[in-house]
Amino acid sequence: MSPGYIGNHPDQPVVRVSWQQAAAYCAWFSKVHNVKATLPTEAQWEWAARAGTATPFFYGDLDTDFGPFANLADKDVQKRYNVFTGASKVHTRRTYPEKMATPLLYDPRFKDNWFVTDYVAQVKPNPWGLYDMVGNVNEWTRSDYLPYPYTDAANTLKPDTKKTARGGSWATRPKDAGSTVRYAYEAWQSVHDVGFRLVIED
Numbered sequence: 001m002s003p004g005y006i007g008n009h010p011d012q013p014v015v016r017v018s019w020q021q022a023a024a025y026c027a028w029f030s031k032v033h034n035v036k037a038t039l040p041t042e043a044q045w046e047w048a049a050r051a052g053t054a055t056p057f058f059y060g061d062l063d064t065d066f067g068p069f070a071n072l073a074d075k076d077v078q079k080r081y082n083v084f085t086g087a088s089k090v091h092t093r094r095t096y097p098e099k100m101a102t103p104l105l106y107d108p109r110f111k112d113n114w115f116v117t118d119y120v121a122q123v124k125p126n127p128w129g130l131y132d133m134v135g136n137v138n139e140w141t142r143s144d145y146l147p148y149p150y151t152d153a154a155n156t157l158k159p160d161t162k163k164t165a166r167g168g169s170w171a172t173r174p175k176d177a178g179s180t181v182r183y184a185y186e187a188w189q190s191v192h193d194v195g196f197r198l199v200i201e202d
Contacts, residue, residue, distance in 0.1 A: 007117055011120060012118070013136060015117060015195045017194070018187065018190045018191075019188075019189075020188055022039060023039065035200050037199070037200055038142060038201060040139075042141045045139065046166070048130055049130075049166070051127040053127070057070070057178050058179075062174050062175060066110055066112060066174060067112040067113070068112075068124050069123050069124050069134070070112065070177075071118045071136040072107070072112060072134075072168060073106040074110050075107070075108045075109070076106075076114075076115035105172075107174055112135075114170070115170070117169075118170065135169065135170065135177060137193055137194060137195040138169045139166055141163065141165065142155050142157065143155050144156055144161045144162065144164070162187070163186075164183065165194045168181060171192075
């Protein structure tokens with residue numbers, strides 16, 4: 001996040017939670033509400049993200065303006081250079097100096113609503129009415145990170161295997177996001193741009 005900009009508002013998605021914490025929340029939610037809540041499998045997540053489309057994103061391809069549909073790494077990322085001006089102040093965002101060696105990974109062609117984690121549902125939903133399936137935060141899945149071909153054997157709840165996150169985040173350029181992109185993290189890792197969503201199974 002950028003200093004001084006809110007990252008823990010109730011309307012923002014949770015981030016920096018490990019897969020183990022997300023799984024524990026699912027277990028708690030299931031008990032309290034008498035339902036079967038869990039993380040989606042990779043297959044479930046991708047099916048929901050695609051929403052019946054065959055393109056990398058439900059709204060198009062890598063050359064489609066993602067601004068109305070997803071919070072990804074847009075041209076505002078180049079203005080995340082901060083100079084410390086005091087702990088009680090919102091830091092002024094500046095453009096990174098031209099000669100500064102910084103790994104700016106963003107798409108300069110497009111601009112979305114925000115430059116860090118946004119409130120949920122601030123972009124258009126996919127054709128099935130689901131918001132933020134791509135962008136804003138990556139999302140944990142139930143699945144172990146295994147090579148394709150995908151099988152149900154990957155859908156364990158073992159806390160000692162690498163797990164798969166999907167979707168891309170506010171810090172991800174389009175080429176590193178979308179319905180097919182997979183990220184592998186240890187189940188204990190609290191990743192800066194990874195959160196989760198629940199599925200309720202019958």
